[in-house]
Amino acid sequence: MGIAGVIRVGGEAPDRTRGAGRRNADFRGTEPARSSRPRERGGACAAMRRIAGLCAVVGSLLAGFAPPRASAAVHALRPGATIASLGVEIKPGDEIVLEPGRHGPIEIDGLRGERGRPIVIRGSNPNVPAAIAGEEFGILVRGGSHLLVKDVIVIGGSRAAVIVEPAPATESAGGAPTEHLTLRRVAVGRTGAEGVAMALRGARDVSIEQCRTDRAGAASIVLDHCADVRILDAALVGGADPAQPTGIVIGGGSRKVLIAGLRVQGGIETGIAVGVPLPKMAPAPDATAKPTTDPAAEATTGSGAAASPVAPAPGDAAAPTSGDSVPARRGDADPLSGAEAPPNGSLGAAPPPQDFAAADVTIEQSVLRRCGPSISIGSVDGLVITRSTFAAPRGSFLLFPALPGSARPARGVLLAENLFVWLPNEIRRLAEMAPERDLAGVSLGRNLWWSEELSHVGDALGPFPGRESAAQTTTIDPKLGDFDLATNPEAAGFGAGN
Numbered sequence: 001m002g003i004a005g006v007i008r009v010g011g012e013a014p015d016r017t018r019g020a021g022r023r024n025a026d027f028r029g030t031e032p033a034r035s036s037r038p039r040e041r042g043g044a045c046a047a048m049r050r051i052a053g054l055c056a057v058v059g060s061l062l063a064g065f066a067p068p069r070a071s072a073a074v075h076a077l078r079p080g081a082t083i084a085s086l087g088v089e090i091k092p093g094d095e096i097v098l099e100p101g102r103h104g105p106i107e108i109d110g111l112r113g114e115r116g117r118p119i120v121i122r123g124s125n126p127n128v129p130a131a132i133a134g135e136e137f138g139i140l141v142r143g144g145s146h147l148l149v150k151d152v153i154v155i156g157g158s159r160a161a162v163i164v165e166p167a168p169a170t171e172s173a174g175g176a177p178t179e180h181l182t183l184r185r186v187a188v189g190r191t192g193a194e195g196v197a198m199a200l201r202g203a204r205d206v207s208i209e210q211c212r213t214d215r216a217g218a219a220s221i222v223l224d225h226c227a228d229v230r231i232l233d234a235a236l237v238g239g240a241d242p243a244q245p246t247g248i249v250i251g252g253g254s255r256k257v258l259i260a261g262l263r264v265q266g267g268i269e270t271g272i273a274v275g276v277p278l279p280k281m282a283p284a285p286d287a288t289a290k291p292t293t294d295p296a297a298e299a300t301t302g303s304g305a306a307a308s309p310v311a312p313a314p315g316d317a318a319a320p321t322s323g324d325s326v327p328a329r330r331g332d333a334d335p336l337s338g339a340e341a342p343p344n345g346s347l348g349a350a351p352p353p354q355d356f357a358a359a360d361v362t363i364e365q366s367v368l369r370r371c372g373p374s375i376s377i378g379s380v381d382g383l384v385i386t387r388s389t390f391a392a393p394r395g396s397f398l399l400f401p402a403l404p405g406s407a408r409p410a411r412g413v414l415l416a417e418n419l420f421v422w423l424p425n426e427i428r429r430l431a432e433m434a435p436e437r438d439l440a441g442v443s444l445g446r447n448l449w450w451s452e453e454l455s456h457v458g459d460a461l462g463p464f465p466g467r468e469s470a471a472q473t474t475t476i477d478p479k480l481g482d483f484d485l486a487t488n489p490e491a492a493g494f495g496a497g498n
């Protein structure tokens with residue numbers, strides 16, 4: 001199925017919030033003394049009607065003094081045109097509609113919507129997403145707020161197909177972060193050899209919904225110093241020769257990240273990497289576009305991934321309020337690379353965890369197939385992996401890599417209600433780790449591990465990766481069916497879909 005076909009799958013995500021009914025309180029007081037005057041029939045009701053009528057009149061008069069709410073405008077963007085060339089002020093609630101055709105790179109620079117009235121940038125037909133030909137980038141979102149980008153396909157991008165970054169810094173202050181952003185049904189195909197499908201730096205309150213990446217150069221999604229990010233129902237497809245190095249990378253001090261409904265469909269070496277050095281990206285063509293990594297300060301891990309110098313340092317200030325800029329300052333050492341953070345001050349969107357490269361990450365209801373490893377766990381403070389399925393890995397399910405610099409090893413890691421399935425002779429170990437790493441910060445709830453070789457390989461695959469707070473199940477064949485979901489009723493409660 002082509003990339004355009006997949007982007008049409010599924011509709012808007014259902015609203016899963018539930019209202020809670022509240023029982024009326026029964027207040028009983030003492031009965032008032034009866035008046036000797038006979039009660040007027042319907043007097044109370046008549047009084048209430050008179051009060052309601054008076055309120056309606058007053059409300060009508062006040063409404064006449066309220067300023068009129070501006071109606072949203074729709075701006076058509078022709079192929080080859082830029083948003084700046086429209087020559088109009090883009091206001092909250094407005095829509096920018098990409099007309100059919102092949103568009104060049106789209107810069108969304110400093111546009112600010114409002115809560116409940118986002119600025120929308122979309123294709124003209126949800127069933128035929130607008131095509132954007134990437135150069136250095138395909139879509140650049142810089143310093144905006146309350147934005148929705150949807151129903152587009154980006155092909156190519158030497159640095160990244162989609163770049164989200166703060167506004168440019170000044171001599172006295174850093175740029176405002178991009179915040180309250182939704183990327184919905186955005187598909188990316190074939191970035192440059194060192195390109196990333198979606199690179200987010202210093203962003204907060206971001207939803208990446210029903211997006212697909214296909215054969216990205218370095219990684220599908222990279223979160224660098226981001227906060228409050230939700231990656232929902234995404235599909236990542238790698239390449240065969242060579243395989244894509246990584247699917248999702250969470251590092252640089254990112255925190256509060258939720259990954260739910262993810263499908264990694266092969267051709268990717270590491271499915272999800274949490275609290276690890278960020279991948280090397282192609283350099284920006286000029287000094288005005290800051291690269292994610294500083295080539296002069298790169299360090300590498302055993303996997304060859306370059307360490308980023310932009311991870312936040314202990315003691316950085318808390319996140320600024322909406323619209324505030326971040327004071328320019330030179331950061332302390334990155335706990336992963338030991339490199340100094342750049343002085344542009346534009347990375348203040350997320351208060352960093354102390355000496356950790358990531359914090360508060362949840363992975364749930366996801367399926368990762370033919371990754372090796374499925375998840376790489378570096379320097380992270382709080383990681384929950386639950387109700388997910390890991391099938392046919394290459395080498396091992398989990399990797400605990402070496403940690404350069406002063407980064408602290410993972411703590412608060414929990415794996416519970418997951419399903420791990422592999423064929424005989426398909427893996428070397430359940431988990432692999434650098435010599436200096438240990439599993440002190442990892443605990444295991446109930447999980448199901450299944451392979452026909454489990455009954456006779458003994459300890460050859462190593463121990464279960466963590467302290468067992470519940471018994472591990474090894475005797476139930478889940479009988480994976482369509483979409484790698486368990487079909488055996490005895491496996492209910494394990495893996496995605498349960």
